[in-house]
Structure formats: structure tokens, C-alpha cells
Amino acid sequence: MRQLLLALLAKEPAHGYELKQALESIFGSAYPSPNIGQIYVTLGRLEKDGYVRSVDVEQANRPNKKVYYITAAGRESLENWVEEPTEGPRVRDEFFMKLVLAPMTGLSDRMALINRQRRHYLSLMRDLNELAEAADPDNRVALLLIEGAMLHLQADLDWLERCQEELP
Amino acid sequence: MTATPVVRAVNLVKIYQSGRGLPVPAVRGVDLTVEPGEFVAIMGPSGSGKSTLIHLLGGLDTRTSGEIWLDGQRADTLSESGWAVLRREKVGFVFQFFNLVANMTVADNVELPALLAGASPRHARERREYLLGALGLTDRAAAAPAQLSGGEQQRVALARALANQPRLLLADEPTGNLDSRNTRDVLRLLGEVHRQGQTIVLVTHDARVAGLADRVVCLLDGQIVDDGAIVKRRRRPGGTAGDVVELHGR
The missing domain is CATH 1.10.10.10 (Winged helix-like DNA-binding domain superfamily/Winged helix DNA-binding domain)
Structure with a gap:
């Protein structure tokens, strides 16, 4: 808020x-x-x-x-908020608010925000790939949790692409 | 870095003619340099020019203007047969639709590029056994491509592209037809050959594939709108549920 x-x-x-x-x-x-x-x-x-x-x-x-x-x-403080990458699926809405509000204030343009966020998601995915590789193959809970996080990230990335296509 | 780039595209443009003769620009002035050992993921919405770009880089389509250099050699001015030689020597290509030789076995499909490039039969066979093994296809070696599922054909296409240990691996949606278990095999192999120094440029929608890359290039309307490193954030041993939760800062 x-x-x-x-x-x-x-x-x-x-x-x-x-x-x-x-x-x-x-x-x-x-x-x-x-x-x-x-x-x-x-x-x-x-x-x-x-x-x-x-x-x-x-x-x-x-x-x-x-x-x-x-x-x-x-x-x-607002500038810091706009600039720092947004964490995880629960706060996805916060990223969307940045995306909608930040350009109005002239602090950032949407393309820059989307690109920064995409890189952030991909570096999270990179970590998840490493975690998946290092995980005990018999630990289904850990693997499913990683897979779930990956699917969330996939959805986030697909949605970023939609934002990039649709928002001016 | 002073090494010769594996890929250098300069102001690359591709304009198609539509059915009614109107020009349709697919790639609009792309500059891209890929250093030896880099793994670059090309992303972007459908119709953004990703597939066209990778086809241009592999010589499967001709550019309208601009330059393409592969491993220090000017490639865009080559004839079709010149491209064929260059590809045989330097490029492995994984198509979206596989393009396996229908009347050859899986094993022969995979060995062929290595043999054409002058590898000994024994070396070609060993490489084929390693690649099919890594992709869970050892028991399909004697099958014909038509007997395989789409996912199996896609993995054979990857094995074939890597048979030669090419200077450059190009791939267009290499996990597009795979379920998540088979995707895992492909991811593991891509990660492994990359660690061994394989230069990779691929087009993907799959975030897991892109997450293996060192660098992401994002296209929109035929132009690069982002090009940057995918930074490793933190390294931690193990792989427990707690790590994932922490990663997401919940």
C-alpha cells in the first residue's frame, strides 16, 4: 500500500x-x-x-x-521500489502495479521493467535448474516443489510476453 | 575476449513477400555476436522473428541484407552448396520438425553427420552411443524414425545435431514436443555439453531451457529489445524443499 x-x-x-x-x-x-x-x-x-x-x-x-x-x-523510496526486481508468484500483482503505475510517473518505461523482470525470472529459473540437478532424485516433495516453482515461472514469463505485446 | 566469435550477425534483415506481393519484415536489423562457449537463449512472442533469425544463422533461409559470419567466415554470401559444406563442418541444427532421414535407422541418422565430417566409424559409433544413452534412447537405435513418437524423434534430432561436436549448435524449440521427463533428459544433456564448451544458440519458449543459458536475447517485431546475462543468483548445495521456498522469499 x-x-x-x-x-x-x-x-x-x-x-x-x-x-x-x-x-x-x-x-x-x-x-x-x-x-x-x-x-x-x-x-x-x-x-x-x-x-x-x-x-x-x-x-x-x-x-x-x-x-x-x-x-x-x-x-x-519509490524509485527503489520500481527498480528492484519483484519476488515470487505471491507478489506478481505488485509487479503489475509497477508496470501500470511507473510509466505514469516517468520513473521507468514498460519495456525496461519487463526486460528487467524477465532476466530476474530467468536467473531464478537458473537456480531452480541447479537445484533440480542437485536434488535427491527420490525426494518427490522437493522435486515437485521445484517443478511447481518452475511452472509458476513459466506462467510468469508467458504473461510478461503478453504484457509486452499488449501494453503500449 | 579476443577469440573469434562463433556467430556474428551485422544489421541482419529478412523481408518476406506476402501472397499479395507486400513486403513483410520478419527480422529488422539484428546485431548479434556470440562468443565461443556461450549459451544464448532467444525468446519473444510468436511472430517476433525468432525462428527466422535462427534459420538465417544456419543458412536455411537467405537474408535480405546484412552480414552473417560463422567462426570467422563470411557466410551470407555463400551459395547453397557452400552453406551445406559450412553446416556439415561447423553447425548442428535441431529443427522444430526434426527432418530425420526416413529410410535410415536412428543409429545411422545420428552417426551420419560425424561420418560425413570425417570421423572414424568407431568414433562415430561411440559418440552415438553416448548421445542416445544420455537421451534415454539406447533401445531405439535400430528403429526407423517413423516408428518413433514425436518426442523420441526430437531427441534423436538433438543427438544428430551434437554427433559432430559442432562449433555451433542451433536449435528451434528443442523441447517443443517433449513431456516433462524427456525434457529433463534434454536439459541435462544441453547443460553437460555446454559445460564441455559447446556454443549454443537456441530459440525457446521453455523457461527451463532458457534458465540453462548464460544470456537471453529477446525479440519483438523483428528487433532485439533486450540482450543480457542471466546472472547466477546464489549457489547452495543440496536441493530440499526449503531452498525453493527461500528462493521465492516467502
Whole structure:
């Protein structure tokens, strides 16, 4: 959540509810809609860490609203997030978010992200090949786990290829 | 590295003519240098020009423009028979559709390239026995290609391509017709010959095959969009379930 909010704020300053709406409209109904309280808690932590700052904006007949903007430290943290390869199948969605969000912020283009991720997957596959070769041929659990990881990686690579074909 | 590259392609272009006479560019300005002992995996979506590229490198299709050098020799200007000689001497090729000689046994199919290249019958036989053994095909040696399954034919094609210990092994989807057990044999053999110094350039969708390579070249619309090393991340002995889990950072 932290990096998602930072990415959105790197695009433009926003208040909490706008961030919630942005996440919903970018990722659509497939994305579990974030709880507004959770967004404010996350923003509070980001502010405490110095990654965002806020200004109070007066509103007529309503309480002031806080508009958040990203700091240099926040941008650096976001840059690290965008640049580091994304681990494993469970966080595949995180890679997809990078793929969708990073180009909007001008931090990276999709081709570079996809190429970096492909190399990362292939180096994981290289490790798995070595593990498979070194594994006890009678240890079915280990071999199946390796094979499962390989199949996940195969799917990830096929899907990267689809992204490369379909996304501008 | 100062050694002569095994492959050097310079601004390689292939344009086909469509049925209606329109030019269809399949390979658009590819530069590729492969050093001795390198293992390069060529990846990319269907229609990205992978197969065309590897066919050009093996002289099975003629380039529209650009240069191809194999082992220091200019190859793109060769006649068809010149290519045939060059291939016999330097290149092993595994096709997507095998191309085995139908009226020869498996054993003869595998020995033929070595004999044509001037190996002694005994040397050719020993090499054939080693390769068929490594691919689990020893008991199919006397069979005719038509008696084999697709997966078996594909493995025979790999054995044939390696019979000669060629300067360069080219392969187009070498595991495309294999189940996972047979794929394992092919992976093991590719890894083994690579460790012995075999230069390999292959087209593959199979991540397990690509994971053996030192380098990945990715094509999109006939152009190289990525070319880089596949870095070994960590080395650990054993091979327990725990390693895999840790690898994925769960």
C-alpha cells in the first residue's frame, strides 16, 4: 500500500479520498478496494517517515482537508521500489502495479521493467535448474516443489510476453 | 575476449513477400555476436522473428541484407552448396520438425553427420552411443524414425545435431514436443555439453531451457529489445524443499 500511494502522489498531490478513488479507477473491480481508514493510517506513517508532507486546504462550510505531496525521500523510496526486481508468484500483482503505475510517473518505461523482470525470472529459473540437478532424485516433495516453482515461472514469463505485446 | 566469435550477425534483415506481393519484415536489423562457449537463449512472442533469425544463422533461409559470419567466415554470401559444406563442418541444427532421414535407422541418422565430417566409424559409433544413452534412447537405435513418437524423434534430432561436436549448435524449440521427463533428459544433456564448451544458440519458449543459458536475447517485431546475462543468483548445495521456498522469499 505504501508504495502504491507514493506512486500516485508522485503523479500529483492528492487527499486521501482521491487516492482511494484513483486506485479503484486504475485497477478496476478486480482490485480489492482499499479501506479509507487504512489509507489515512498509511499516509500518516509515510508522513512520519518523511516520505510525504501535507498542507491544510480550507474548504467552505466544511473542515479543512489535507492534501498530500511526495518529498524527495519519498521519491527515492519509490524509485527503489520500481527498480528492484519483484519476488515470487505471491507478489506478481505488485509487479503489475509497477508496470501500470511507473510509466505514469516517468520513473521507468514498460519495456525496461519487463526486460528487467524477465532476466530476474530467468536467473531464478537458473537456480531452480541447479537445484533440480542437485536434488535427491527420490525426494518427490522437493522435486515437485521445484517443478511447481518452475511452472509458476513459466506462467510468469508467458504473461510478461503478453504484457509486452499488449501494453503500449 | 579476443577469440573469434562463433556467430556474428551485422544489421541482419529478412523481408518476406506476402501472397499479395507486400513486403513483410520478419527480422529488422539484428546485431548479434556470440562468443565461443556461450549459451544464448532467444525468446519473444510468436511472430517476433525468432525462428527466422535462427534459420538465417544456419543458412536455411537467405537474408535480405546484412552480414552473417560463422567462426570467422563470411557466410551470407555463400551459395547453397557452400552453406551445406559450412553446416556439415561447423553447425548442428535441431529443427522444430526434426527432418530425420526416413529410410535410415536412428543409429545411422545420428552417426551420419560425424561420418560425413570425417570421423572414424568407431568414433562415430561411440559418440552415438553416448548421445542416445544420455537421451534415454539406447533401445531405439535400430528403429526407423517413423516408428518413433514425436518426442523420441526430437531427441534423436538433438543427438544428430551434437554427433559432430559442432562449433555451433542451433536449435528451434528443442523441447517443443517433449513431456516433462524427456525434457529433463534434454536439459541435462544441453547443460553437460555446454559445460564441455559447446556454443549454443537456441530459440525457446521453455523457461527451463532458457534458465540453462548464460544470456537471453529477446525479440519483438523483428528487433532485439533486450540482450543480457542471466546472472547466477546464489549457489547452495543440496536441493530440499526449503531452498525453493527461500528462493521465492516467502
